[in-house]
Amino acid sequence: MASPITGMASQIYAGFKDIFFNATLTRDAVTDSSPDVEFDPVITSTDYTCKAIRDGFITRPMAGGLAKVGDVKILILANSLSVTPRNGDRVAIDDDTVGGTFAIIEVETDPATALWTCAARK
Numbered sequence: 486m487a488s489p490i491t492g493m494a495s496q497i498y499a500g501f502k503d504i505f506f507n508a509t510l511t512r513d514a515v516t517d518s519s520p521d522v523e524f525d526p527v528i529t530s531t532d533y534t535c536k537a538i539r540d541g542f543i544t545r546p547m548a549g550g551l552a553k554v555g556d557v558k559i560l561i562l563a564n565s566l567s568v569t570p571r572n573g574d575r576v577a578i579d580d581d582t583v584g585g586t587f588a589i590i591e592v593e594t595d596p597a598t599a600l601w602t603c604a605a606r607k
Contacts, residue, residue, distance in 0.1 A: 493597035498536075498564035505536035505562055507579040510570060511586075535566035537576060539583045543604050553606065557587060561601040563594065570601050 509532050516527040540560050543552035559576055570576075570592050577586040587605035594601055 490597040494564050494599040497597070497599040498562050501562060502536055502565065505538050505560075505565070506583075508535050508537035508561070509533070509577045509579075510535055510561070510566060510568070511575045511577070512568070512571075513573070533566055533568055535561050537561040537565075537578050539578060539580075540602075552604065556590070556604055556606050559587060559589075559603045559605050561603065563598050563601055566601070570603055576603065576605060 511530055511532050513528050513530050516529050538560050540558045543556040543558055559578070561570060561576070570589055572589055572591065574589045575586050576589060585607060587607055589603045589605050591604035592601055593603075
């Protein structure tokens with residue numbers, strides 16, 4: 486028997502994609518082929534488009550420590566992003582009220598993997 490949450494991520498994406506904003510998740514990586522990775526690493530940035538919104542401020546303790554004033558919660562529709570977000574990635578949301586780019590400091594998801602819930606900091 487199939488799980489009752491099978492297909493839920495695509496339904497949530499279809500229902501919310503028009504109210505979430507266009508966003509860009511940026512991930513940095515050290516290029517292994519650079520001649521002196523240890524002392525002078527070559528950093529390559531890769532951008533991934535997605536749909537996201539800022540959903541208020543973090544008001545709870547986090548696994549890595551306490552939240553700081555100004556930490557925010559960013560929701561990303563999982564079906565809009567081709568990678569799994571991780572700590573250290575950056576998210577810029579195309580919404581004038583959000584104000585800038587945020588560094589992801591913690592990532593969680595729901596059982597259906599419909600939304601990535603990211604604690605983020607400026």
